[in-house]
Structures are given as C-alpha cells and as structure tokens.
Amino acid sequence: MSLTFYTNPMSRGRIARWMLEETGAAYETRYLRYGPEMSSADYTAVNPMRKVPAIVHDGKVLTECAAICLYLADAFPKADLAPPLDARADYYRWMLFAAGPWEAASTNRSLNVEVSPETSGMVGYGDFDRTLDALLSAVPDEGYLLGPKFSALDVYMGSQISWGSQFGSIPKTLRVEAYLERLQSRRGYIRASELDDAAMATYGPAG
Ligand SMILES: N[C@@H](CCC(=O)N[C@@H](CS)C(=O)NCC(=O)O)C(=O)O
Incomplete structure (x- = not known):
C-alpha cells in the first residue's frame, strides 16, 4: 500500500491531514510551497488545478478535500468513519x-x-x-x-x-x-495540528 499526501501546512490540506490521522493509515507527506512548487510539471500531473491538498493512494489520485474525506473513509473501513x-x-x-x-x-x-x-x-x-x-x-x-x-x-x-x-x-x-x-x-485532530504547526516554520509564509 502506498499513500502520498501533498500539502502545505497553511491550507485546506489541514482538513485532509486530520482525516488521514483519523484513519490511522501510514502515509508519506510531500510539502509544497505556494508558487512555483505547486505549478511544477510533476505536481500539475497530480492536480491540474495546481492546488493542495491531493493524495495518491496506490496510484489513484484524489483532489478536493471533501472527496478525499469520503474516499479515505471507505478505503480504511476499520476506522469506522462512514455510516453504513x-x-x-x-x-x-x-x-x-x-x-x-x-x-x-x-x-x-x-x-x-x-x-x-x-x-x-x-x-x-x-x-x-x-x-x-x-x-x-x-x-x-x-x-x-x-x-x-x-x-x-x-x-x-x-x-x-x-x-x-x-x-x-x-x-x-x-x-x-x-x-x-x-x-x-x-487525538486525530491534535496530532494533525501538531504536525502542520511544526511544518509552518519551513513551509508556511515565512519559511
Ligand atoms: N476545492 C479545493 C480547494 C483547494 C485550494 O483552494 N487550495 C488552496 C490552499 S487552501 C491552494 O492550493 N491555493 C494555491 C493556488 O491556488 O495557487 C479543495 O477543497 O481541496
């Protein structure tokens, strides 16, 4: 299983991060700074909107926070985050x-x-x-x-x-x-906030 998370700590990516933490799944984070990094050819291939967040799960690309939340709830059913x-x-x-x-x-x-x-x-x-x-x-x-x-x-x-x-x-x-x-x-919210708060120094506006 591979799960990659593209984000910036000062963005709606915080929603996707929280959802990832609630699932308990292991994932790799790739931070993108605003500007050229989000417009690079590599990232445009992931999200042609050139926006964060995005996830890639076993080769499947998801953008849009709401879609990411719906998808992850179904992809990790043990976390019990979606109703029947x-x-x-x-x-x-x-x-x-x-x-x-x-x-x-x-x-x-x-x-x-x-x-x-x-x-x-x-x-x-x-x-x-x-x-x-x-x-x-x-x-x-x-x-x-x-x-x-x-x-x-x-x-x-x-x-x-x-x-x-x-x-x-x-x-x-x-x-x-x-x-x-x-x-x-x-716990999932607190852990997600800690991770993003810590990344602010490097990838936030002053980073
Ligand atoms: N509808 C998208 C919105 C994503 C979005 O607007 N992301 C902003 C950060 S909160 C962004 O990446 N902006 C960079 C840009 O547009 O250059 C979602 O819900 O994921």
Whole structure:
C-alpha cells in the first residue's frame, strides 16, 4: 500500500491531514510551497488545478478535500468513519452542501461579493443568510453531525464550521463552540495540528 499526501501546512490540506490521522493509515507527506512548487510539471500531473491538498493512494489520485474525506473513509473501513451504505442520506447531503453552497457562500462573503435578490435564484447557494441558517440547522446540541458517532462528515464540515467561526462568517454560539471543542479534543485532530504547526516554520509564509 502506498499513500502520498501533498500539502502545505497553511491550507485546506489541514482538513485532509486530520482525516488521514483519523484513519490511522501510514502515509508519506510531500510539502509544497505556494508558487512555483505547486505549478511544477510533476505536481500539475497530480492536480491540474495546481492546488493542495491531493493524495495518491496506490496510484489513484484524489483532489478536493471533501472527496478525499469520503474516499479515505471507505478505503480504511476499520476506522469506522462512514455510516453504513443504507444510512448515508445525511452524510452525502451535508458533505456536498459544505463543499458546494457553503464553501461558495463563505468565500464570497469574505470577498465582499453579495448576491442581489433578483439573481439569488440562479446562484446555487441562493444568498449567504439562508446558507448560514441551513448550515447552523445541522450543528448538534450533543454528539456529532450524524448523531452519537463521529464520522468523516465531522472532519470536513466541522473544519468548515471551525474556519467560519474563526473568520467571523459563523457566529460563535455556545452550541457551535461546544461542538468544535468536541472535535478539537480528538487525538486525530491534535496530532494533525501538531504536525502542520511544526511544518509552518519551513513551509508556511515565512519559511
Ligand atoms: N476545492 C479545493 C480547494 C483547494 C485550494 O483552494 N487550495 C488552496 C490552499 S487552501 C491552494 O492550493 N491555493 C494555491 C493556488 O491556488 O495557487 C479543495 O477543497 O481541496
């Protein structure tokens, strides 16, 4: 088995790193600096978007954090990070909601791009406020997004919620903060953060 992880410690690669750590799988990390290293011919062959993260598992290339989380949960079933096939409605629904409507709405909000009421019907997320309301409706009072069991959905959507609350697009309510505390006390999260924090000195902006 070979598993290679391409990342930069100051990137969405932190989501994929956390997921990798949750699986318990052994993997090799290749750090890429922003700029020429991400645009090299070697890396463009892995990800023509010239973005991180990406993984290569036994010759299979995966890009897009949400796809990486879904894939790894199935590739390493012993880690028990995906619900059974007949109980995946919420799992798929919220994973793709977080990767599509929420990611677009929160990015546009941070760039001060607002959708007018006349055009919101054409925009996949409609408008920011209703996308935020939908996202908050999924945050549980206790346990995790799918119930008492942690899953790959918590890695991906939980990371989006964490970043949103850090950067001000998601209000820091008690419910949101308590949910994030549950996520951030996990061993996989702590180990992933330690690895990426340590790599910042070499591969982060000042590296
Ligand atoms: N949709 C991609 C987004 C990946 C992405 O935007 N990565 C950024 C870092 S967070 C990047 O590599 N930027 C470098 C560039 O575009 O030059 C995912 O979810 O993995």
